[in-house]
Amino acid sequence: xxxxxxxxxxxxxxxxxxxxxxxxxxxxxxxxxxxxxxxxxxxxxxxxxxxxxxxxxxxxxxxxxxxxxxxxxxxxxxxxxxxxxxxxxxxxxxxxxxxxxxxxxxxxxxxxxxxxxxxxxxxxxxxxxxxxxxxxxxxxxxxxxxxxxxxxxxxxxxxxxxxxxxxxxxxxxxxxxxxxxxxxxxxxxxxxxxxxxxxxxxxxxxxxxxxxxxxxxxxxxxxxxxxxxxxxxxxxxxxxxxxxxxxxxx
Numbered sequence: 112x113x114x115x116x117x118x119x120x121x122x123x124x125x126x127x128x129x130x131x132x133x134x135x136x137x138x139x140x141x142x143x144x145x146x147x148x149x150x151x152x153x154x155x156x157x158x159x160x161x162x163x164x165x166x167x168x169x170x171x172x173x174x175x176x177x178x179x180x181x182x183x184x185x186x187x188x189x190x191x192x193x194x195x196x197x198x199x200x201x202x203x204x205x206x207x208x209x210x211x212x213x214x215x216x217x218x219x220x221x222x223x224x225x226x227x228x229x230x231x232x233x234x235x236x237x238x239x240x241x242x243x244x245x246x247x248x249x250x251x252x253x254x255x256x257x258x259x260x261x262x263x264x265x266x267x268x269x270x271x272x273x274x275x276x277x278x279x280x281x282x283x284x285x286x287x288x289x290x291x292x293x294x295x296x297x298x299x300x301x302x303x304x305x306x307x308x309x310x311x312x313x314x315x316x317x318x319x320x321x322x323x324x325x326x327x328x329x330x331x332x333x334x335x336x337x338x339x340x341x342x343x344x345x346x347x348x349x350x351x352x353x354x355x356x357x358x359x360x361x
Contacts, residue, residue: 112322114357115140115177115333117298118151120350122339126151130171136350140175142211142296142335143168145198146182154183158197165204177333178209178243178271178296195231199238209296209332210235211243211271214250214261224251228265236267243271243296246287248280255287262293269295273337275302278315291328297321298337299357310344311352322360334361 116138121129126143129151133141145152157164168176179202183194195212202210212231215224228244235242244252244261252258252270255277262268270293277287279302301314322334336353340346 112325112331112334112361113140114138114354114361115142115175115335116350116354117142117180117335117337118144119180120336120338120340120346122149126167127170130174132347133350134174136347136354138174138336138350138354140177140333140335141171142178142180142298142333142337143176144180145201146180147184148182150180150182154181154194154198155185157201158194161197161200161204164197164201168201168205176205176207177335178211179207180211182213192230192234196234196238199235199240202240203238208239208241209243209269209271210240211245211296213245213247214252214258216250217253219251221251224261225264228261228268232265232267241267241269241295243269243294245271245298246273246276246290248276253280253282255282255290258290259293269293271296271298273298274316274321275300275307278302279304279307284315288324291324291330294325294328294330296333296335297325297330298335299353300336300338301353308338308341310341311338311349311356318357319360 118129144150181198185191246252272294278284300308301311
């Protein structure tokens, strides 16, 4: 395992400045946010000019890109898959395996979600990439048992584990060990049952226990810091503190 950081930690800076800041804070690996809304790159831009997107991501201050977080919002279904395929081609060109994708909202028909995920996994596989479905409150992965059922029904589907959603959300800190065998990427911040994000050290995330559990399943990829700035808190200080905390466990 190794420590990484998401560009979501500095949402108001352009991508080159985020990468420079993370390098200054001694991070060596990064997850790049490719969202149509609030991303450092947009899927529509990747689809319209793939070569430019590849050049942009290769200028990464020698940081290793460990994942792309991809979120499309096109006007029609086929454009959705076209943009996702372009993001997969970006991943292949930059030697990135993991694509983080959000699950559908609660209430989505189960069979429709299975069909969507099967198509995404097939497109990713053609480009030597893996879909890591995010565990997230308000979506079909809000319950860890449902997340497992989705993986059981979609061959090749993996999970991006964000334990904060199982601590703060309706799961309220109950065990989520059943999802660990499917995890291909991990996002971390500090969390309580009352607040989704708190200052590092003030929450209830048991980082050491999580690392031990992941080791049981031979997880050897990123522990990715995913902490947007908190009001009136020194973000650089929080990022440095979190890196040192995680590195002390590895």
